[in-house]
Amino acid sequence: MSQRVCIIGGGVIGLASAYALVRQGFEVTLVEAQESLGSQTSFANGGQLSYRYVAPLADAGVPWQALGWMLKGDSPLKLRPRLDAAQWRWLAGFLGACRHSVNRRNGAHLLRLALLSQSTLQSWREEDGLQGFDWRRNGKLVTFREQKSFEHARHNLADSGQQQVLCAAECTALEPALGDTPFVGGIYTPDEEVADCHAFCQQLATRLRASGRCEILLGQRVRGIRHGGDKVQAIDLGERVLPVDQLVLAAGHRSAELRLPGLQLPLYPLKGYSLSVPIGPQHRAPGISITDYNRKIVYARIGQQLRVAAMVDIVGFDPSPDPARLALMRRQAEQTFAAAGDYAAAIEWAGMRPATPSGVPLIGATAYRNLWLNLGHGALGFTLACGSGQLLGELIGQRSTSIDMQGLAPRVA
Secondary structure, eight states: OOOEEEEEOOSHHHHHHHHHHHHTTOEEEEEOSSSSTTOSTTSSOOOEEOSSOOOOSOOTTHHHHHHHHHTSTTOSEEEOOOSOHHHHHHHHHHHHHOSHHHHHHHHHHHHHHHHHHHHHHHHHHHHHOOOOSOOBOOOEEEEESSHHHHHHHHHTOOSSSOOEEEEHHHHHHHOGGGTTOOOOEEEEETTOEEOOHHHHHHHHHHHHHHHTSEEEEOSOOOOEEEEETTEEEEEEOSSOEEEOSEEEEOOGGGGGGSOBTTBOOOOEEEEEEEEEEEOOTTOOOOSSEEEETTTTEEEEEETTEEEEEEEEEEOOSOOSOOHHHHHHHHHHHHHHOTTSSOGGGOEEEEEEEEEOTTSOOEEEEOSSTTEEEEEOBGGGHHHHHHHHHHHHHHHHTTOOOSSOOTTTSOOOO
């Protein structure tokens, strides 16, 4: 194919898009503002590839629950209202999506995309021999501390036969590291996976460079997008202007800074945190991925470290870690898995997850006929990256898409 695709963003979404496009025969230029790839939101995320448990955050009852959380010192959600129109627009959209019918519909869109992503990653691993990122199919157990939330989750299970409802004793038998933790039960999905997102990004970059079909430009912040009529023409890199044939925005929440007439992106960063806890031979870390539903904390063993991730902070655009939030997460993790690793040597991290109000990403065309979006994956960026890249390549190549695009195609004004 003669046309070259330029991608803005070198995180897992941008890299997976580039890899899928190169596989489908395109020439690609990837532009990243940082001096290294996968160094922002993709660097130390939760690591769970949670394909079947993809319910959006927006749901009936969540606003009232969030108000209760805000009055507690150990809340998994923190909201700091700001004099920021983007924040209020996002919150208004989020409240509008907090209906059970909307949640189920959006959850179905996410599940369709997630299962495509799982099969796409499988084909990359098996057909291309892609490895070196601590991938395992280890299963995932969502555990519940309260009977009410456990019963609610049981009631809303999809009748797919892929998920198993377990009592407390069965949870401990499945994952002995749970010990005597006060969980009343859990939901187990055996075919969920885990991997190191940052290492995955590096493996993709290595393959892209070796392909001879991808140019990677590091340390190049895009200052603006030049356009004419219904077409984008070039990106402004400060010291030079780079003409484009096709352009993909995959720069997370920073994509909204690249303003274009008629393009308003409903994105806002949800700050999350993680600890990377070293595991020694004396430790007992869970081998299955664990989600502590009531505390909203996820645990994933990635190689010789336990990745602990949590929190949703809607506090603006400051990516710096909040020591109090990290301390809370560390304390709760030690209460749950005291012997899982060396918490004193844990590496702390915070990242800005780009989210849409509905929780469903924006994948596809815009009003500009050569401008494409791959944005807004929230906390599911790693999970959805491969499928999103596959779809993007099919759309740009004007081929039939692997799945129905209903609910996924952008609706941007």
